[in-house]
Every structure is written in C-alpha cells, then in structure tokens.
Amino acid sequence: MAVPKRKTSTARRDKRRTHWKMEVPAMATCDHCGSVKRPHRVCPVCGFYNGVEVVDMKGAEA
Structure with missing residues (x-):
C-alpha cells in the first residue's frame, strides 16, 4: 500500500489549492x-x- 514518506506541509498543500476558486x-x-x-x-x-x-x-404577480 502506498503511503507518503513525509507529511505534506501546509504551504505546499495551499499552493496546490490556489487554482481552485x-x-x-x-x-x-x-x-x-x-x-x-x-x-x-x-x-x-x-x-x-x-x-x-x-x-x-403579469399573471404570476397576483
């Protein structure tokens, strides 16, 4: 099973998310x-x- 070797930093994570607006x-x-x-x-x-x-x-207002 693939597991990340290091924790993804918040700066790297947020840089990846900048394009989603x-x-x-x-x-x-x-x-x-x-x-x-x-x-x-x-x-x-x-x-x-x-x-x-x-x-x-006109009819929808009443």
Whole structure:
C-alpha cells in the first residue's frame, strides 16, 4: 500500500489549492427587456426566452 514518506506541509498543500476558486456566474442581457440574467434561462423580469414568452409574468404577480 502506498503511503507518503513525509507529511505534506501546509504551504505546499495551499499552493496546490490556489487554482481552485469560486467564480462569479456568467451573466447575459435579456434580448426583450435588457435586464441582466443568467444565460440559457428564462428572464426573471419579463418571462421571455429566445424571443418567446415562456412565463406570463403579469399573471404570476397576483
């Protein structure tokens, strides 16, 4: 069974982990209303996706 000969130092361990970072999700603008939204998703403001009204936002408010 393979076992490390020496303990990995915290500096060496943290250097290896520097490339793993949280990133801000990509954002796009809605073609219909111009608001900021996640790409490939229905716009939460107007309910349009790819130029087609998918969700009726006027009826969803009530």
